[in-house]
Each structure stands twice: as structure tokens, then as C-alpha cells.
Amino acid sequence: MFDSMKNEGIDGTERFDSPDKGRGLRAVRQFAVGELVFACPAYSFVLTVNERGAHCEHCFTRREDLFKCGKCKQAYYCNVDCQRGDWPMHKLECVAMCAYGENWCPSETVRLVARIIMKQKVTTERTPSERLLLLREFESHLDKMDSEKEEMNQADIAALHHFYSRHISGLPNEQALTELFAQVNCNGFTIEDEELSHLGSAVFPDVALMNHSCSPNVIVTYKGTVAEVRAVNEINPGEEIFNSYIDLLYPTEDRKERLLDSYFFTCQCTECTTKSKDKAKMEIRKIGSPPDEEEISSMVRYAKNVIEEFRRLLEMCELSQEKMGAIFADTNVYMLHMMYQAMGVCLYMQDWDGAMSYGEKIVHPYSVHYPAYSLNVASMYLKLGRLYLGLEKKTQGVKALKKALAIMEVAHGKDHHYVAEVKREIEEEK
Numbered sequence: 001m002f003d004s005m006k007n008e009g010i011d012g013t014e015r016f017d018s019p020d021k022g023r024g025l026r027a028v029r030q031f032a033v034g035e036l037v038f039a040c041p042a043y044s045f046v047l048t049v050n051e052r053g054a055h056c057e058h059c060f061t062r063r064e065d066l067f068k069c070g071k072c073k074q075a076y077y078c079n080v081d082c083q084r085g086d087w088p089m090h091k092l093e094c095v096a097m098c099a100y101g102e103n104w105c106p107s108e109t110v111r112l113v114a115r116i117i118m119k120q121k122v123t124t125e126r127t128p129s130e131r132l133l134l135l136r137e138f139e140s141h142l143d144k145m146d147s148e149k150e151e152m153n154q155a156d157i158a159a160l161h162h163f164y165s166r167h168i169s170g171l172p173n174e175q176a177l178t179e180l181f182a183q184v185n186c187n188g189f190t191i192e193d194e195e196l197s198h199l200g201s202a203v204f205p206d207v208a209l210m211n212h213s214c215s216p217n218v219i220v221t222y223k224g225t226v227a228e229v230r231a232v233n234e235i236n237p238g239e240e241i242f243n244s245y246i247d248l249l250y251p252t253e254d255r256k257e258r259l260l261d262s263y264f265f266t267c268q269c270t271e272c273t274t275k276s277k278d279k280a281k282m283e284i285r286k287i288g289s290p291p292d293e294e295e296i297s298s299m300v301r302y303a304k305n306v307i308e309e310f311r312r313l314l315e316m317c318e319l320s321q322e323k324m325g326a327i328f329a330d331t332n333v334y335m336l337h338m339m340y341q342a343m344g345v346c347l348y349m350q351d352w353d354g355a356m357s358y359g360e361k362i363v364h365p366y367s368v369h370y371p372a373y374s375l376n377v378a379s380m381y382l383k384l385g386r387l388y389l390g391l392e393k394k395t396q397g398v399k400a401l402k403k404a405l406a407i408m409e410v411a412h413g414k415d416h417h418y419v420a421e422v423k424r425e426i427e428e429e430k
């Protein structure tokens, strides 16, 4: 049906059949380093639950003076225009969030797919996000899914029915939904801010047209809900335009595993064949006799397990706080103990912002619960103060250090070198 429609394409590029890679995007003119190759508005997008209140649900603008949806009081907007613009999508969730309360918990993928289905219902023409690739042309790789992925897919479909069937009349059938979820899993994007914090999920069909390389010649960034693709190497006419789908920090073996697991292909790029950076990426300490292959690979396994454990630990901290928070107030001592542990994990992982926000929640209740002079309270003010100063929050930092000092001058004595040290830290900020 789209063949008869006029297709503008994307200036300076063309869709082509890449050898062994299927379709791809190719330059038909030169692009200089830093040049915008193309921009692509999101076909559909969703703000992540954790960023509600900090960003506009419709345009993703980060500002302090957003106002909230009067009905659900959970979605925030810049102004009435953004709220109106978002309503066709927000209405899928607004009433349901009120009705389900705490039990409203569809995954971000489910939320995104619900929006895609809604958009498909009202869209008959090729959208500006699909100048070269249509969303329904996305690969699903259904035949390559293992049982674990199939189960996740089924759970997502069940959640979609549970949370959205009342608000989307006539959901696609089971098979169509299985395909759509698989397509979104292989072709979806996460929108991140300048610190690479997760803001939301989206589909950008034309961006998804680009094949992967571990030495990509473009980088994708986001301006609100628009993806921008810029050249990071000079691209000559006839050259394929490659994006990276994964974190490029890791050595070839790890990248291979990740690409195969999530995107079902084996990368043949120059990095993957020459492995030129692997040695530096896997540097071994030069002391004593060098470890053998088996020792190294067993340490890699150990490291991967530990990293995964830490990730789960943080997840558990968040989940347990949510669960306990249903009954316990934030000032409850069990909540405080939990947050204290979570703060320790954040400090160890060098997540300073995370540690700071836990510290802020802990410190006031601490000073209520503990006696007037307490080492626990002093040390919490000290940690928080140093975190603030490290994060360039001078006023708050000095304030917290002074609170710590007031206790320490009594508990440690005015002559203690710890006291002198804190005084010096305060002095340095003047």
C-alpha cells in the first residue's frame, strides 16, 4: 500500500542491500566529522517511570516547573500544549494508573508496545520516522528466540492484555503480538541524557535501518524525543553508515556474546577480526609469573558473576524499599537501615548521586532517633557533606560538615585531629 505513496527518502543517503547483512544505509555524498547525517522523530516513545516529574512526558524537556495531570497526578507537562499532544497516548494509562494504584506495573516494553499499537491504529500513511524503513518491516528473528525469551515475550503479552485491553479496542491477535514484541526487542532504542541516564524507550525506524559495527562511523544522540545521527568519522560516498548497538568497552568475545544474544548476528567488523584493542582491554598485572589462560578465564567468570550480583543487590534495595515503603514510613528504622546499606553499595560503586540521595533521606530521621550527640549522626553528616562538596554543592556541603563538626567537637573533643580536618575542609570552601 505504501508503494504508490511519495517517499522523500533521506538526503545524502540511500537504503541498500548490504552484503551478508541484509538491508542497510549507505552514504551517497560525503559527510564530515560532526556533521548531522539525519534526524528522526520517534515513531512512538515512553518516558521511564523513574523520571516522572523531572521531564515532560510529551517532549522530554527537563525542567523544574512542570505541572501534573489533574487526573492521575503522575504525568508531568511543560504546558497545556504538551499535555494535549500527549493525551492520545497518556489516556491509555491515566485512568488505569488510578484504578490499579500500586499494582499498576507494566514493563517499559509493554508500555511502548501499547503506544505503538495505538499509533498504528490511527496512522495510515508512512510517518516521518519511516522515510527509508517501515516499522512493520522490522526483523523479529522469531525463529531464533530461545525458551527464556519466549517466556518473557508471553509475560509481556499477558501484561499488555491485563493493563491495556480496556483502553485499546481490539488488540492484535496472539501471533501478531508475539511478532511485534520481538520486533521491538530487536529494534527498540533507549533514550538517554548527557550522563547516559535512562530517560525512556522509543522506536526510530530509520535509525534502526543502520547496521552495527564495533567501530561505527556515526553516533546517535537525542534532542527531546528526536534521534540525531552524526558522523564521527569522515564518510565517503558509497560507504555504509554503521551505528553501534552495544557498549563498546568490552573485548571482542563479550561483544560477540552480547550481539548474538540480543541481535542474533555475529559481527565481522574490523575490530572483531583484528581484535586490536583486546590486549589493552584485558591488561594483566605484571607481577610474578604471568597467569595462564585458565586462570584468566576463571577470573573473568568470577568478575562477571560479581558484577551481576551487585546489579541485583541494587535492584533488591530498590524493590525492598518499595515493598517495605507500602507499610513503613521513610523514617521507620528498618527503612533507614535498608537505605543505609543501599548507600554503602552506591558509595562502593562510586554512584555519588545515588549515595547522596540516600544520605539525604537518612540524615534527618537519624538525628531524631539517635541521642543528641551520636557518632552515627556525625558520620552521616560527614559522608553527606563530603559527597555534596565532591558534587560541587558547596552551600549544602559546608552546612552538613558544620552539623558533623558540632557533634564531633563534643564527642571527639576539640583537639582531635579529625575535628581539625573537618574544620580545614570547611575553611577551604570559604
Ligand SMILES: [Zn+2]
Pocket: 056, 057, 058, 059, 060, 061, 077, 078, 079, 082
Ligand atoms: Zn513538554
Ligand SMILES: [Zn+2]
Pocket: 069, 070, 071, 072, 073, 074, 075, 090, 093, 094, 095
Ligand atoms: Zn493522567
Ligand SMILES: [Zn+2]
Pocket: 213, 214, 215, 267, 268, 269, 270, 271, 272
Ligand atoms: Zn564488531
